[in-house]
Amino acid sequence: MRCTLGVDIGTSSSKGVLVAEDGTIIASATRAHDVARPHAGWVEMDGRIWWDEFVQIARELLDGHQDAEVVAVGVSGMGPCVLLADENDEPVRPAILYGVDSRSTTQITRLTDELGQDEITRIGGSVLTSQAGGAKIVWVADEDPDSYARARRLFMPASWLARRLTGAYVLDHQSASQTSPFYDIENECWYEPWWQQYAATIEQPALAWAGDIAGTVTAAASELTGIPLGTPVIVGTIDAWTEAVSVGAHGVGDLMLMYGTTMFLIATGEDTLRTPSMWTTAGAFAGTRNLAGGLAASGALTAWLKDLTDADYPQLLAEAAESGPGARGLVMLPYFAGERTPIQDPDARGVIAGLTLRHGRGDLYRAALEATALGVRHNVETMRAAGADIRRIVAVGGGTQGRLWLQIVSDATGLVQEVPETTIGASYGAAFLAASAIAADDVKPQIEHWNPVADTITPDPSAKAAYDALFDRYLRLYDGTRGVVHELAAEQRTH
Structure with a gap:
């Protein structure tokens, strides 16, 4: 049975799928892991975990399905991350994760002062934020010089897997465009002056597109994983973009909403749109550009409440549904891990306003779901103000299993959402890219055949007025509490 293997390295787990030629999922496997938070604002992980879990997942899937003939491998992973390795491909320090890690604030300020915000935006598309991979590289040079002195190569999860599988040292354009300020978005290449100024001792990875073939599985990788020698492996890209592929939400006018540990949004177009509030990136495919955004906490926030209240998700969802729109007079800011877009404030913190002794855990859970929804609305309105033409919304990710969310x-955004049949996410998209990479042009798989729309969520008109009022309070609550919250964030950094 011919199939493709797709593996995605996520924030809280690695997931793999074996997928038949018609898109049917034959089997899946998961390995849970934790991130490390050694200091306030730091989120990192031992990059060696990524390969170890890939090997475990590949072995589990292939050993359990001996009749599976893997004809191509897809890889994907969270990002933009910064994993620096030495000349022997040994990590010199833990990988620094994407925008949830806010340690590089000083470097962002310095780079912006030295290079100029307008010039950074002209070359790379976006202002520098906690999402900027280049600023994280400079942080290592400044704050961990011993590790930086040994660093010779730059990896992200997908490119790390491709390296270990094939020996290729390659990074996709989409990921590279988030290594700000080292990528020239209009010319789709590394920007040599700034790379040489700030990262000259790091070898530049070759650039390719997500669905291109990086190389083939080596003898050493085949022995470890069980994947046949010579099997093609794609370059891969960041998980949110691979998730967009998995549901066909990467065409011009599409917006993908990814419901996961964090919430992510990707609007796709042909033009390079620039706004200081969002991230401008290259698309997963040649000829496309993205305006992207992300909440720093969404599923992580609901998981926190679940653990805090010692209740299970069905209980909390039932109680939240009973609470009703507005959570009986509560409004929450979901900034429990700082916030990414559109406020770009790593020192933002969670706020719950309106609490009384009458409120219960269902009200709090409802307020958390509404907080993430209002965060999505804030991002969508900012995207549209920047010129994004959003015609179609597709929801994906683990959070789509709960219809209430x-x-x-x-209801909070006024958006109709399409929910595809398969919402397993990036691992499925990676398997699709792998299948596409080896297929002839006249027989390439079509994602609408692999993964048709299964449900459509339509806004309830009767809830519009309540959520319009709540959104206004949401915006004013951040403005009104920002000063105090920033003082508390500064204090937290001392503990």
Whole structure:
């Protein structure tokens, strides 16, 4: 049975799928892991975990399905991350994760002062934020010089897997465009003056597109994983973009909403749109550009409440549904891990306003779901103000399993959401890219055949007025509490 293997390295787990030629999922496997938070604002992980879990997942899937003939491998992973390795491909320090890690604030300020915000935006598309991979590289040079002195190569999860599988040292354009300020978005290449100024001792990875073939599985990788020698492996890209592929939400006018540990949004177009509030990136495919955004905490926030209240998700969802729109007079800011877009404030913190002794855990859970929905609305309105033409919304990710959350997002934003049949996410998209990479042009798989729309979530008109009022309070609550919250964030950094 011919199939493709797709593996994605996520924030809280690695997931793999074996997928038949018609898109049917034959089997899946997962390995849970934790991130490390050694200091306030730091989020990192031992990059060696990524390969170890890939090997475990590949072995589990192939050993359990001896009739599976893997004809191509897809890879994907969270990002933009910064994993620096030496000349022997040994990590010199833990990988620094994407925008949830806010340690590089000083470097962002320095780079912006030295290079100029307008010039940074002209070359790379975006202002520097906690999402900027280049600023994280400079942080290592400044704050961990011993490790930086040994560093010779730059990896992200997908490129790390491709390296270990094939020996290729390659990074996709989409990921590279988030290594700000080292990528020239209009010319789709590394920007040599700034790379040489700030990262000259790091070898530049070759650049390719996500669905290109990086190389083939080596003898050493085949022995470890069980994948046949010579099997093609794609370059891969960042998980949110691979998730967009998995549901066909990467065409011009599409917006993908990814419901996961964090919430991510990707609007696709042909033009390079620039706004200081969002991230401008290259697309997953040649000829496309993205305006992207992300909440720093969404699923992580609901998981925190679940653990805090010692209740299970069905209980909390039932109680949240009973609470109703507005959570009986509560409004929450979901900035429990700082916030990414559109406020770009790593020192933002969570706020719950309106609490009384009458409120219960269902009200709090409802307020958390509404907070993420209002964060989505804030991002969508900012994207549209920047010129994004959003015609179609597709929801993906683990959070789509709970219809209440989807309904609240549609009600709060006024958006119709399409939910595909398969929402397993980036690993499925990676398997699709792998299948496409080896297929002839006249027989390439079509994602609408692999993964048709299964449900459509329509806004409830009767909830519009309540959520319009709540959104206004949401915006004013951040403005009104920002000063105190920033003082508390500064104090937290001392503990």
